[in-house]
Amino acid sequence: MRIAVVGAGYVGLTAAVCFARQGHDVSCHDVDARLIERLARRELPIYEPGLDLNTGTGAGEGTLDFTHSASDCVTGADIVFLAVGTPSGPRGQIDLSHVISAARAVAKALRPGAVIAIKSTVVAGTCRRIRHIVGEERRRLDFSVASNPEFLREGSAVKDFMEPDRVVIGTDDRRSRALLEELYRPQKRCGVKMICTSTINAELIKYAANAFLALKVGFINEVADLCEKTGGDILAVATGIGLDHRVGIPFLQPGPGFGGSCFPKDTRALVATGRKHGAPQILVETLIGRNEERKAALARRIISQASLKRGDVVAVLGLAFKANTDDVRESAALTIIPRLQKAGLKVRVHDPKAMDNASRHLERVQWAETPYDAARDASAVIILTEWDDYKRVKMERLAALMAGRYVFDYRNLLEPRKVTEQGLTYIGLGRPSVSGVRPAGSGALSLLDQRVAAPRTE
DSSP: OEEEEEOOSHHHHHHHHHHHHTTOEEEEEOSOHHHHHHHHTTOOSSOOTTOOTTTTOSTTOOEEEEESOHHHHHTTOSEEEEOOOOOBOTTSOBOOHHHHHHHHHHHTTOOTTOEEEEOSOOOTTHHHHHHHHHHHHSTTOOOEEEEOOOOOOTTSHHHHHHSOSEEEEEOSSHHHHHHHHHHTHHHHHTTOEEEEEOHHHHHHHHHHHHHHHHHHHHHHHHHHHHHHHHTOOHHHHHHHHHTSTTTOSTTOOOOSOOOSSSHHHHHHHHHHHHHHTTOOOHHHHHHHHHHHHHHHHHHHHHHHHTTOOTTOEEEEEOOSSSTTOOOOTTOHHHHHHHHHHHTTOEEEEEOSSOHHHHTTTOOSOEEOSSHHHHHTTOSEEEEOSOOHHHHTOOHHHHHHHOSSOEEEETTOOSOHHHHHTTTOEEEOSSSOOEEOOOOTTOSSOOOOOOOOOOOOOO
């Protein structure tokens, strides 16, 4: 097929690459001229494992090109995917201006019988609104508008595209449904479930799915707090819950609060939509507040439990909102670090991929080339992102560099015993805190004290 992708951000770029890899001829356009120039030179603007702009050169593969012209991109296309941004407004409502502008731009070059498929996350009723807008631009044109939401996870987007849990196709006519079913036939042949429904239902599925996953994250974080108060271990509790097939283990790992481009924005949009239509989403609204409160509470916990004072150095490991991405949007680090600085602490940071992006949001931090450089003379080390780099860190070397004795593992990434054997105090989430001390006058390190000290969750 001839595929056009309008929007070369995270979603659009992944879709363009993967469609080309499946043998389609793909053209990608974005209003950001400098971005298109970089992509035309095969330079990736984001870090995403497996994303390769040199696709389309192998036998049986399609082609992939990038263009400054929306008309050139769309001309002759069977399906035009809109994958532009839908930023949040001040009350959580979604700004559809980019989607509307893109629809008007593609309308001029749309061929008869083409399908506009919206991959952007949009509120219920958007496809029908776009159908009306394009119809006004081209009154006699025979075309269709469909919803084809993406469910990509940053860090595994290519795999999620090629091997998804399901493909959701929202259409209001048979022609667009048949065309999209044909496009996703490779996934269907591999056993992927395909859900064909209305555009309204497809739009709601995207928001409801993300809100439900965010609720799981919020729920397990609260259970982790309860574990700390009662002496329980969230790892055992989460496993016991997750092995119930009705629940599932994914998204039952406690952390410092969810972030990224989807969960915060989509939960706020669902709340705003509920208010607009007189159907308040109380659970999700509460979740949003609790998620932000959690980040602030964890910053206070660091200061109080480590007895930190003005001028002390703390090392923050991890700036991205999750591992395997350089995305820092609404990451816990962007909330916690300024609060630590406000308390008079000096903050030194490290992240394998996200430091460039974080530098646009953080001030007065010291940038470290390695986790060890970050930990030098630090009173406390704080892990905020679950990078494998931090899981493999040599605790003996880290402990020797530190001035203090506290390791706050807010991803439960480390084995507490390996931390305490170096004379450090381990503080995770939803599990007992464990303290280790060095024997006086001995070069050997042994575990002398192992006690439950439930962190405060103020």
